[in-house]
Amino acid sequence: MKADLSNIKNIIFDMGRVLLNLDFDASIKAFQKLGSKGEVLDHKNAYADPVFYNFEVGEITPAEFRAGIRRLLNNEELTDKQIDDAWYAMLLDIPGYRVKKVQELKKNYNIYLFSNTNQIHIDRLLIEFKAAHGIDFPDLFKAVYYSHEIHDRKPEISSFEKVIVLSGVKPEETLFVDDLEKNVLAAQKAGLKTLWLKQNMEMAELF
Template identity: 30%
Template sequence: MSTDRPIVLFDLFGVIACHQRPGSMDEMAALSGAPTDVFTAAYWACRPPYDAGQWTAPQYWTAVLRWLSLTAGPDTIEKLRLTDIDSWSRVDDRMVAYVQSLRERAEVALLSNIPADHADAFLTAQPWLHHLDHVAFSGKIHAAKPDPAAFRHCIVAMHAAPADFLFVDDREENVRAAQATGMNGHVFTRRDELAAALDSWLPTQ
């Protein structure tokens, strides 16, 4: 290996952090004045450039509202932005503890699709992130999974070879993309299954 220790590279949402808070789409749709189903379609259709750091939050929300043939002032856009950030703010405390415990056996890093302003809020609210060996947020590195550039960023930043990594994500599409770069991959379903996979992959001490 090109590093002293193997690297476990984690996705964030759906693995360590929870998926979007239930009811959040209804709340944001009400703020926009659009039905929830139509709002949800616009929210996700416009998301990729925001996740990849190509759009700022105001540009993203203006695009969502334009998709809905709506307009809103700065105050409404800021309410939408803050509600959106809050909707993605929960973590699984057991997974946080497990991830931190792995640092005794491996280097531990994070690769998440998350807009830059969301990333700033998450870093402030979750100080444990600062103790990982590397943190890569798509909005900061300007590449979002499954773009190979997102994985290459981690390889270069950690001065490692692709085979040094085990990438853990709850989306099979992203795991396949990581494997295409030469990384090892694991599709996350449950913590106990992940623990068994890591016990098998990590060198015995």
């Protein structure tokens, strides 16, 4: 199955599990090793505490996020690096074949990125991507929109409306690609055309 690109001029990619391989459990396990007790950071209730949401929409600083993690884990002795390493553990790699596919698409389409993310993740990702691929990650796109910078996140319809305004795209000429159905449904309500990247589907094979 190939993506329907008829009348499409712009493509907005999600990052996690579309471009970037993720393992949410890796951070859960890393936090548990640092002192998590009870159900605060177990598999059922992972990331339910408001500190995670607030960090993702840029309402708190990295320092405030780390303080929140120390509170959650009941461990005031944790260093910034221990917290950052555990939090970053979920981010794996962006394979070269996906990078090449985005570069190919960029020749014929305006390519954008819209990701629910946070400053700690992005700061390190940019460094590791440059080391792995020899190019700057934002250079793959016409523009990048991170939730912590636009102070809004998927699946809020307002977040898509904000990206549409900031990018200047026409929704009917724009394809949004995401791995979560709730994000795809919200994007449709904002007028975007969509592609739901279901489990076991590979972005690079659909274009």
